[in-house]
Amino acid sequence: LTTSTSRYGLAVESTRERLIDAATRLLDEGGPAAVTLRDVGRMAGVSHNAPYKHFADKEDLLAAVAARELARQRVRRRRSPDAEDRPADEVLRAMMHRYVRWALRHPARFKLTFGSWSTDSAELAAAATDARSALISAVERAQAAHTLGAGDPERVAALILATAHGAVDLALGGHVSRTGKGRADPYDVVDDLLDRLRP
Amino acid sequence: LTTSTSRYGLAVESTRERLIDAATRLLDEGGPAAVTLRDVGRMAGVSHNAPYKHFADKEDLLAAVAARELARQRVRRRRSPDAEDRPADEVLRAMMHRYVRWALRHPARFKLTFGSWSTDSAELAAAATDARSALISAVERAQAAHTLGAGDPERVAALILATAHGAVDLALGGHVSRTGKGRADPYDVVDDLLDRLRP
């Protein structure tokens, strides 16, 4: 754990954690270019090169932002009321809608997380694998309940993820106008696919 | 036309065209960050701020790179032997495969072209609309030939494009391992979708 509690009961964030906080805020406001180590340091109350004591370089700091984002998604996924009470196809649909909502709300984090990493962090790889297997098992449950067509679950999962990912990315680029008849927002695109994947 | 021919028969590129050439090459080699105006100028044989006489700023130069890329795709699309002799579903599939091949071959151009543009160039918008309508009419022809399921052509086209786009983007991020059983490369993902969209 990176957050400790002082004897006065105040949550005290480590410098490392405050640096990641600052980087995330700057990223949300202006993309990776706006994450200058000078501003990061200033926001965290340290000098402009204190970050180098915690991260190898700027990319390593951004990798930590992405890793924390994925870790939080994992926690949220574990907390969400799952397969037991709701129909499996609804669970799957809700999972993809959550993905779209997160991406639209935090476009810079979305772009960062799915960008290329020369720093191959084990943390990032593990989080990605975890998300992938959660999607695959949701697909398997929906197939078992006969609310989703048959086929290799990994292939079906890859198809669903690609569609959701692409719909969001095109929407963020402004290449899909959200209004106008016949136009589909990312939620609609995901729904269209899931409807057509029915058995 | 930006290329004129000298009286000796040599194709002479305008400075503007040479600047776009240089920017494209640097982009392919190292992404947008590698496109420094100093290197662009050097490669084009001019000073490091000659580009400002042709483009408002760096983003405007990159917009010109994207616009030229889209214009070339349009030419290629117009040249390709179309709907007449081949089955409509094959034409549609070939169109999406061409999209995937282009993106995998020129990842930096792909990312650039579909990124956000604060410079809203009319050229870019026109090229995007042209590509979109080409896809929609391919969908309509396949539907008319009953080799593609019914539904609003714009919605079906949006679904297909989102899937191809997302499959490529995930592959470029290294989030889809190309080998291993059950794993699907972008071509497979597109094929899976088209197969499931059959009537």
Added chain:
DNA sequence: ACCTGAACACCGTTCAAGT
């Protein structure tokens, strides 16, 4: 109309030094 060279502000990164 098109280009150059100097200059400015800014950024990532390194280094020697401090507690």
Added chain:
DNA sequence: ACCTGAACACCGTTCAAGT
């Protein structure tokens, strides 16, 4: 172990000046 301040090389952009 963690941090600071000065310094270096590099970059986008501006400006005055040249033909």
